[in-house]
Amino acid sequence: MILKGKLVHQGIEVPDSSRSYCGSAAKQPQVISFDEIIWAETVGNAINLSYIQLNADKTKGELRMTRLRIEDEEPQSGASPPVYILNEAYADSKRQKRLYVIVNPHSGPGHARKLYHDHAEKLLKAGRCEITLQTSNYIGHAEELMKDLDIEQYDAIVCVSGDGLPHEVMNGLAKRPDGAHILATTPICQLPGGSGNAMCYSLNGTVDVSVACLNIIKGVAMPTDLMAITQRNRPTRYSFLSQSWGIVADCDLGTDSWRWMGSFRFELGLLIKLISGNTYPCKISYKLACPEERKSVIAYFSENKASGISQKLDEHSLDLKYGTVDDQIPQDWTVETHRDMVNFYVGNMPWMSSDAIVFPYTLPQDGAMDMITWDSDVKFFEGLQRFIAMTKATHVNNPRLIYRKVVAYRLEPLSEHYLSVDGESYPCEQFQVELLPRAGCILSRGDYAAVP
Template identity: 40%
Template sequence: MTSESGSEGDPFKDPSVADVQAPQLGDIPVGATLPVGRSASLTLGTDSLIVLDEDFGESKSAANCCGLLPNKNKTTRSIPFYNILWAELSESEITIRYARTVSKETVRVAYINYTMEKTDRAFVDAWIERLLDRAYGASQRQKRMKLLVNPFGGQGSAQKLYVRDIEPILAAARCEIDVERTKYSGHAVEIARDLDTDAFDVIACCSGDGVPHEVFNGLAKKKDAARALTKLAVVNLPCGSGNAMSWNLNGTGSPSLAALAVVKGLRTPLDLISITQGDRRTLSFLSQAVGIVAESDLGTENLRWLGSVRFTYGFLVRLLGKTVYPADIAVKLEVDDKVAIRNAYKAESERPPPTHDSRPIPSPTDGLPALKYGTATDPLPADWQLVPHDNLGNFYAGNMAYMSPDANFFSAALPSDGCMDLVRIAGDIPRKAAVQSLLAVESGAFYSMPLVHYAKVSAYRIVPKNQAHGYVSIDGERIPFEPFQAEVHRGLGTVLSRTGHMYEAEGPRL
């Protein structure tokens, strides 16, 4: 279509309504239809964009609608608002980019575009704004991302996954991206430590769980650590061998689906845990383990070629061997009743998603919060419970639900309840019960098993006994086999999640 243009008017403005007030966002209701040609229209449905095009019914390729395959029996298509990445009007053409599902585990960028006939541009702009409002809701648009790619992650495939599956989604959503590749262990700590807190909204890690661990600890080294940990959301775009963070927050181990989840993610406060050993202090975001879980992970590094099966193999070998890890354990107990824990989880799950992050931004002079309970070398606080565990088989504390796709160890975990979920299992239980406990993790019945002691704690100290060597795992990273202490800092960190306050895991069953 051609139209006259000149300095005296907008070719998209109808002269008959030139003096009418432009429509506002609130004037564009659900069901509003935008004509985009004589035989096509775009309609804001209840939860999807409805595309009607008579050309879909023809056998020829739909030249006006790239990315939507024609079907001679249908003239409409629907695109979920969640999959809409961006929309814009340029000159006389409207373009809508979206994530098109090509398989259960993959989405690819596609687009629809139409040449507009002469129409009211103010209405089109307002309609596009309403579409983006429905597509993003409370999520921030055009996020500014510092993107770290670990070229050694995922057996060296992280760079390829980023280019093929992740970058196109972020670009189509008009995110601002600054990419940097990590060069050695600890490099992400340095990058995060030196990052301008105000220059970005998100630090996205194309890696496994190791790089997010480094990023949290790098932010913790900044002079404005509290402010940086609140302002900057840390996310995992799964490209490593262990992607628990993505499974918990994005609900997927697919790089492209995770990229879409991050684009649409809601700011979510996250509890972080201070781990102290002597005068050393590190932050944990995922889990801490001593005993069978730590040894099954860190003690099977030579079996990495088995993938996630190596963990199951190591776990089973030690279960059947009735391996024990004697220790003294002291906890600041909050709740140890499974029914009460489940009820608290249910109440939180029934709350509506938050519309904004209500936390105040800390001062630029605020560093990490002070340790409330000191360190593992200080006298034990009077209100802690000290219990010797001479036959301890597994000590596992989690801040997230999933430890791997099939391992929902901490089904009652919440992102910011001020607690760690603590699991303890004796090492000398019958072999049949040990195998049943392993199978229960995959089936979702682990929480309800009588032999599983499940509690919510805000701090603990563990002192290994009668064992000179062993494994302590913090977020999957090995630390010295020495006594250590942990305490929760409620809502100190920030991530992006689909709901803004829950993990993507099935809750506890009884």
């Protein structure tokens, strides 16, 4: 069936036989948005159109294909209708991206391979992406693959996994002689194949695979801040998401053997740890990016959000301004000892899972990390309420939860517990973290989707 289409400002107007008007069988027009269109080409006497139809709040999508004939006059640009449609649909985004796709079949509940082959692959191919497929076979494999990858042959690296695989990819690229340049100019993306999928949710506002594919197909490369981590006698590592010490790290890494449960393992681990009443003594030192009063944090966020998101890619140094964990703590840092710490959490993206917007005041290029701390002045139900409040970001209103913007910090564990970096286990020893402005690269469709 060939539909009659009309070019309008937002896209292509076509009849929608699925709707009725005032109870009649009359067809009511719908508009296929340019934002949803991923390919158009003339085949025979009609245009073959591929698009990902989004729901009202753009959290779910479905691949659609239709044949149509443009009934009105040629576009004013003089281009043929398919060329005009693609120009409007892609604007500044590169078409037919060359993707290096890495699938981790062991991520989360183990569904990553099925998710890719049953869903993601056909979407990426419908957008005419060129795909090189690779499987990550063991821990550290992706990091090894990055050392010799001919990066000039690809427009983006796509991780079908949880948040651990992007962490490996990033650190593998950083080891190369041209690591700083590659990290700053090569987008690293995620299709939601793990338990947490925080990168996917932070960039898309959903973990729906169709929406994530649309962001990859049509996204524009955008700089993002990274974080450099040093520990004694170890090479510098890089983090894009978070570091946690305390109850969150225990709920994550302490439930690793429960990955078959999916994201529910976090909730179950949380209940167990809250009941146990564990504390996590540590010493923290930090340099503030702005005063720690909540109004100052909000002002910092608002000012950076108002300045907009830059899409200019340029190489930024991976050199450390504040030294390493082996150096003396600078005199202008604040030093605190917490004997009863319950949760120490630092993040560089807003969502840590699909139901937890932990850091609502973070932005991809604001030059700061968001730090949350709370001590053991809470009972079981209040602690549970704080975590429930993270689903709507209202936890930041709690006066006993401290929310800071920092540019660097150091943590010294005073007991033996888990230390989590981007959801990966790190040695439980003193470490220092420094914000590296605009040192990384992601894909985004015009804005940072999940910023409140």
